[in-house]
Amino acid sequence: MMQLRSLAEQAGAPLAAIAATICALELLVMRRALSERGVFAWSVLRDEWGPLRPLASLVYAESGILVVIALQLASALALPFTAHAPHAIAAAPAWIATIATLLISVRFRGTYNGGSDSMLLVVLGAHAVIRTWPGTSIAQGAATYVIAQLVLSYFIAGVAKLGDPAWRTGRALAILVTLPQYRVPPAIANALSRPSIGRIATLGMLALECAFPLALLDSRAALVFVAAGGLFHAMNAEVFGLNRFWWAWLAAYPFLLAR
Amino acid sequence: MTTAQIAATGAAFGAVALIALLGRATINHPALARLRVLLPAWRFFDRATRSPRLLIRSAGGEWRGLDEIAGPRPPRSALFAPHANMFLAYQAAVDQLVAELGELDLDDASESSDVVERDPRITGLVSYRLVARIAAEYANGNHEWKIVVPEGAAFVDYIASPVVEAAT
Numbered sequence: 231m232m233q234l235r236s237l238a239e240q241a242g243a244p245l246a247a248i249a250a251t252i253c254a255l256e257l258l259v260m261r262r263a264l265s266e267r268g269v270f271a272w273s274v275l276r277d278e279w280g281p282l283r284p285l286a287s288l289v290y291a292e293s294g295i296l297v298v299i300a301l302q303l304a305s306a307l308a309l310p311f312t313a314h315a316p317h318a319i320a321a322a323p324a325w326i327a328t329i330a331t332l333l334i335s336v337r338f339r340g341t342y343n344g345g346s347d348s349m350l351l352v353v354l355g356a357h358a359v360i361r362t363w364p365g366t367s368i369a370q371g372a373a374t375y376v377i378a379q380l381v382l383s384y385f386i387a388g389v390a391k392l393g394d395p396a397w398r399t400g401r402a403l404a405i406l407v408t409l410p411q412y413r414v415p416p417a418i419a420n421a422l423s424r425p426s427i428g429r430i431a432t433l434g435m436l437a438l439e440c441a442f443p444l445a446l447l448d449s450r451a452a453l454v455f456v457a458a459g460g461l462f463h464a465m466n467a468e469v470f471g472l473n474r475f476w477w478a479w480l481a482a483y484p485f486l487l488a489r
Numbered sequence: 490m491t492t493a494q495i496a497a498t499g500a501a502f503g504a505v506a507l508i509a510l511l512g513r514a515t516i517n518h519p520a521l522a523r524l525r526v527l528l529p530a531w532r533f534f535d536r537a538t539r540s541p542r543l544l545i546r547s548a549g550g551e552w553r554g555l556d557e558i559a560g561p562r563p564p565r566s567a568l569f570a571p572h573a574n575m576f577l578a579y580q581a582a583v584d585q586l587v588a589e590l591g592e593l594d595l596d597d598a599s600e601s602s603d604v605v606e607r608d609p610r611i612t613g614l615v616s617y618r619l620v621a622r623i624a625a626e627y628a629n630g631n632h633e634w635k636i637v638v639p640e641g642a643a644f645v646d647y648i649a650s651p652v653v654e655a656a657t
Contacts, residue, residue: 256570256571256575259571260571260572263575263578269579269623270578277615332526336524336526339519339615340522340524340526341525345533348526348529349529351527352529387533387534390531390535391534391535394537396537401537402534405539409539410540410542411577412562413556414562415561467567471567471570471574471577473567473568473570474574
């Protein structure tokens with residue numbers, strides 16, 4: 231239990247803090263999109279809220295959501311520096327960051343950045359629980375939950391891909407790099423479109439995802455899979471621009487390594 | 490690990506896996522969909538297929554994809570990517586409109602082949618209005634927008650806006 235608390239706090243909390251800080255800063259840069267002049271104006275989104283609209287408007291109108299993002303930023307910055315404070319003080323930034331991350335996702339009708347929001351929420355929530363009930367079975371349960379979500383995030387993604395012939399035959403990445411929303415740099419897209427490179431990368435990705443539960447065997451296996459996973463997410467960030475996934479998953483790895 | 494701990498861990502994994510597997514199939518209600526961040530499905534890129542595309546045409550111009558108008562992804566976006574991630578959020582809004590229209594059941598809808606949409610039950614949808622605002626964000630003055638979806642090797646028109654006059 232001491233190992234869990236130590237590693238989760240010493241490595242996990244700073245990584246979670248970086249992940250949440252990036253999320254908050256990115257939205258602050260793009261705050262116009264959340265304003266009444268932007269795409270995600272509250273005057274449009276509120277129409278789905280029915281009787282909850284007055285209450286939701288307090289949080290989600292332009293000034294309210296900026297406060298939520300500011301709270302996410304402030305609590306993320308406080309997270310690494312409050313690890314050894316009394317329980318209530320240590321837990322507060324983690325809870326605030328968790329709730330702010332959830333509120334932001336809900337305003338975007340589910341998620342802003344897909345699975346990266348979910349993983350960040352899992353990690354921040356675990357820190358909140360571990361800091362609130364340190365050294366208890368509740369804290370152990372929260373850590374186990376992070377590990378379960380982490381392992382399943384790879385395994386389910388891998389197994390789900392097996393149903394698609396493009397993945398099984400190694401052609402999938404060559405297709406995905408052409409999707410316009412990712413605006414993959416042409417040099418990378420061309421390289422991954424070459425059958426030899428594309429097939430190796432596609433099947434390698436599939437193998438990593440499907441085999442990830444082997445990380446649970448022992449600490450050395452966990453280290454190998456964490457290193458491979460970190461490299462995988464770094465490549466995803468470079469190829470597809472999925473930077474938030476890298477940080478969110480990095481923040482989850484210490485729970486697996488401390489198991 | 491004791492047998493009890495192994496059993497508890499196995500049960501936890503099973504429960505989380507079940508939730509993840511059921512997640513996509515069951516979250517259709519808008520209120521529940523807003524909380525889907527709590528029930529991740531983890532099915533990243535499970536089908537290597539093309540996505541719906543939003544195309545925009547300014548008055549008298551050619552249809553252009555959002556990505557063509559936006560240009561290349563900004564540099565260093567592997568670390569900090571505010572614009573690239575907002576761009577992905579825009580694409581998610583386009584995907585969501587297509588998904589909602591696919592589930593919409595309008596008994597009295599006409600069978601017209603015209604994809605220009607004027608039905609207020611559709612143009613009033615939050616998803617429709619979000620996509621219209623995305624188009625307005627990238628358009629220059631009066632414009633039209635449409636969404637095309639992959640069908641075989643080609644893309645076909647799915648829904649289109651009337652001419653939208655630029656806000657004054």
